[in-house]
Amino acid sequence: MTDATANAPARSLFTEDARTKKRNRAEARFRAYGLAAVIVGLLALVMLLVSILSNGMSAFRQTFLTIPVELTEARLDPQGNRDPAEMAAVTTFGYLPVLAQSYIDHVESLGIEHDLSPQAMAAMISGEAPAQLRSLVLEDPSLVGQTVTLRVLVSGRIDGFFKGRVTMASAERDANVTPEQLQLAQALAEVGVIETRFNWSFVTAPDASGQRPEAAGLGVAILGSFYMMLVVLVLSLPIGVAASIYLEEFAPKNRLTDLIEVNISNLAAVPSIVFGILGLAIFINFAGLPQSAPIVGGLVLTLMTLPTIIIATRASLRAVPPSIREAALGVGASKMQAVFHHVLPLAAPGILTGTIIGLAQALGETAPLLLIGMVAFVRDYPAAPPEGLFDPASALPVQVYQWTQRSDPAFVERASGAIIVLLVFLIVMNAIAVLLRRRFERRW
Amino acid sequence: MNDMRMTERGVDSKNIKMKARKVQVFYGTNHAIKDVDVDIEDKTVTAFIGPSGCGKSTFLRCLNRMNDTIDICRVEGEITLDGEDIYDRKVDPVQLRAKVGMVFQKPNPFPKSIYDNVAYGPRIHGLARGKAELDEIVEKSLRRAAIWNEVKDRLDAPGTGLSGGQQQRLCIARAIATGPEVLLMDEPCSALDPIATAQVEELIDELRERFSVVIVTHSMQQAARVSQKTAFFHLGNLVEYGETSKIFTNPDDPRTESYITGRIG
Numbered sequence: 001m002t003d004a005t006a007n008a009p010a011r012s013l014f015t016e017d018a019r020t021k022k023r024n025r026a027e028a029r030f031r032a033y034g035l036a037a038v039i040v041g042l043l044a045l046v047m048l049l050v051s052i053l054s055n056g057m058s059a060f061r062q063t064f065l066t067i068p069v070e071l072t073e074a075r076l077d078p079q080g081n082r083d084p085a086e087m088a089a090v091t092t093f094g095y096l097p098v099l100a101q102s103y104i105d106h107v108e109s110l111g112i113e114h115d116l117s118p119q120a121m122a123a124m125i126s127g128e129a130p131a132q133l134r135s136l137v138l139e140d141p142s143l144v145g146q147t148v149t150l151r152v153l154v155s156g157r158i159d160g161f162f163k164g165r166v167t168m169a170s171a172e173r174d175a176n177v178t179p180e181q182l183q184l185a186q187a188l189a190e191v192g193v194i195e196t197r198f199n200w201s202f203v204t205a206p207d208a209s210g211q212r213p214e215a216a217g218l219g220v221a222i223l224g225s226f227y228m229m230l231v232v233l234v235l236s237l238p239i240g241v242a243a244s245i246y247l248e249e250f251a252p253k254n255r256l257t258d259l260i261e262v263n264i265s266n267l268a269a270v271p272s273i274v275f276g277i278l279g280l281a282i283f284i285n286f287a288g289l290p291q292s293a294p295i296v297g298g299l300v301l302t303l304m305t306l307p308t309i310i311i312a313t314r315a316s317l318r319a320v321p322p323s324i325r326e327a328a329l330g331v332g333a334s335k336m337q338a339v340f341h342h343v344l345p346l347a348a349p350g351i352l353t354g355t356i357i358g359l360a361q362a363l364g365e366t367a368p369l370l371l372i373g374m375v376a377f378v379r380d381y382p383a384a385p386p387e388g389l390f391d392p393a394s395a396l397p398v399q400v401y402q403w404t405q406r407s408d409p410a411f412v413e414r415a416s417g418a419i420i421v422l423l424v425f426l427i428v429m430n431a432i433a434v435l436l437r438r439r440f441e442r443r444w
Numbered sequence: 445m446n447d448m449r450m451t452e453r454g455v456d457s458k459n460i461k462m463k464a465r466k467v468q469v470f471y472g473t474n475h476a477i478k479d480v481d482v483d484i485e486d487k488t489v490t491a492f493i494g495p496s497g498c499g500k501s502t503f504l505r506c507l508n509r510m511n512d513t514i515d516i517c518r519v520e521g522e523i524t525l526d527g528e529d530i531y532d533r534k535v536d537p538v539q540l541r542a543k544v545g546m547v548f549q550k551p552n553p554f555p556k557s558i559y560d561n562v563a564y565g566p567r568i569h570g571l572a573r574g575k576a577e578l579d580e581i582v583e584k585s586l587r588r589a590a591i592w593n594e595v596k597d598r599l600d601a602p603g604t605g606l607s608g609g610q611q612q613r614l615c616i617a618r619a620i621a622t623g624p625e626v627l628l629m630d631e632p633c634s635a636l637d638p639i640a641t642a643q644v645e646e647l648i649d650e651l652r653e654r655f656s657v658v659i660v661t662h663s664m665q666q667a668a669r670v671s672q673k674t675a676f677f678h679l680g681n682l683v684e685y686g687e688t689s690k691i692f693t694n695p696d697d698p699r700t701e702s703y704i705t706g707r708i709g
């Protein structure tokens with residue numbers, strides 16, 4: 001041992017030579033860069049999520065006022081014969097005083113002191129509330145003359161007060177709300193007449209006008225997006241899979257198919273707004289399909305999704321080992337039988353994953369929808385498919401865009417809430433894709 | 445090619461099942477098979493030997509037109525099965541492949557159950573009327589492939605879960621389930637251990653009772669053990685074809701002799 005160290009002291013394994021030191025330093029530097037990059041990415045993601053969640057979670061909660069409402073016959077059914085057709089002649093303007101009066105009376109009966117005018121009192125209730133009361137009464141005319149306990153939305157400013165968006169100080173400067181109204185709301189909250197609770201109608205209700213942020217919901221947008229996804233799925237999956245199978249398994253390899261191949265890859269990189277212009281020109285101006293309809297949105301998104309699906313499908317077809325094809329051909333299967341009986345089932349998980357990822361992309365796409373008029377303000381739910389595909393509808397990402405354009409700060413919260421809904425859908429879809437991949441990965 | 449006279453020698457009273465005349469195969473410009481004439485006898489094991497890359501697989505795949513699936517591959521000359529030209533326009537390769545089955549170098553069972561692996565061929569060719577008949581075909585094929593006893597209790601288990609040797613016998617069962625007349629095997633034992641190899645070789649010897657078997661092998665011992673006729677390929681040429689015993693003991697061509705004695709590899 002002593003001999004060996006004496007013979008080659010410079011070569012000892014216990015001391016690093018200059019080259020090794022340099023190499024190790026370079027490696028350490030590289031690791032630090034990589035780690036830094038990952039941390040920056042994660043921080044950005046966390047900041048995004050924190051900002052969206054902190055802004056948007058409150059959209060799922062809403063402030064309600066619960067009061068007994070006396071449905072006076074004199075106002076709601078002047079003829080007194082409970083005929084729904086005649087009662088329909090009374091508009092929401094007829095219901096507003098009923099509601100306001102009940103509210104004023106209830107506050108008085110609770111013995112809460114305030115010096116608000118009846119108009120100021122009525123302004124604390126959402127513009128949506130009379131409509132809610134009206135549809136309740138028209139549904140069940142026998143309620144007229146009775147007193148029902150009703151839970152109605154309060155105005156967006158009062159709601160904002162309980163969510164911390166509106167303060168006494170900001171109310172001083174705000175034409176839409178006064179500190180006195182807030183004080184009354186505070187007093188009512190203390191006795192439980194006003195409370196903030198979970199609000200399903202944010203997900204189910206249609207959009208509302210810019211004056212009624214408290215009533216705005218995502219119902220029509222979700223339905224519109226769902227219809228579009230349906231169209232995309234029904235069109236792009238069979239077309240994409242058929243095209244891929246043909247190109248991968250049957251098409252001769254020549255200049256033409258090479259050209260097609262290159263173009264499909266390029267198509268996947270075309271900016272989405274270009275597809276919107278194409279859709280406007282072809283589906284609306286040329287084919288005469290209606291604007292703002294999910295069918296047009298679906299068609300445009302299909303064009304966008306097709307390349308994604310084709311690329312994914314071809315990749316998964318190529319991943320099936322050729323020995324499977326040979327085995328099938330060897331026992332006398334035709335080419336088509338070999339593909340459909342053996343290759344396609346093995347490629348299916350990959351195809352489905354590609355399809356789901358394509359759909360998720362399409363779900364979040366906004367730009368092409370703006371061009372085909374999906375930005376319209378739509379309050380009516382589209383009918384059930386297939387007719388409903390031609391009814392005007394909105395779409396989730398467009399709804400986000402629209403809400404961010406509105407002046408009332410209450411819409412900031414709703415836009416963030418809509419983003420949360422969109423993200424939940426995307427996460428669910430991606431999770432399904434991951435699950436499918438795990439479940440069926442490489443069974444051969 | 446005066447060696448070709450040799451091919452006439454040693455042909456006894458057995459029927460000629462497949463006949464190849466002046467077969468040329470090109471991969472693009474690569475002339476892979478040159479002027480090959482062979483007669484494959486019925487109920488005989490014929491071995492193709494030769495150094496790697498000499499065209500054994502290529503020629504074998506001509507016999508059931510598997511080369512059709514390769515775009516750049518072009519076959520010329522005449523190959524007949526029972527006197528019918530298999531490259532005739534009217535011949536559908538699908539029908540041909542039901543008659544001329546194939547077993548590949550690497551065991552390639554379908555990722556399906558053992559039962560479905562064997563039943564697939566009969567199903568697509570409509571060979572069975574009803575489940576009972578199909579069961580019978582499956583059992584018979586698995587028995588002939590000498591694997592029935594090992595798998596009869598787990599026919600629903602995936603075929604890919606078997607050992608390599610079992611998988612290869614399953615592939616043989618699958619190939620004989622369609623009732624072929626000729627069975628082509630491309631180095632069927634090259635991925636198997638010695639015990640599995642012995643089992644497959646034994647099986648090949650039994651299969652000879654019903655089929656004409658053509659086997660490509662790089663192992664000369666294997667060719668000597670299982671075959672009655674041997675064809676030696678070299679650089680795309682059929683150098684020598686005749687009785688196995690003759691080829692291995694007293695070859696006519698010096699190239700055959702050097703290969704047998706290990707001088708060409």
Ligand SMILES: Nc1ncnc2c1ncn2[C@@H]1O[C@H](COP(=O)(O)OP(=O)(O)O)[C@@H](O)[C@H]1O
Pocket residue numbers: 471474476494495496497498499500501502503514
């Ligand atoms: N699919 C193919 N495409 C192009 N050339 C091929 C292909 N298969 C085989 N060849 C060529 O044909 C020749 C014979 O190959 P092969 O029949 O596989 O030889 P062996 O089976 O005797 O080892 C080789 O030169 C090989 O490069």
Ligand SMILES: [Mg+2]
Pocket residue numbers: 500501502630
């Ligand atoms: Mg080979």
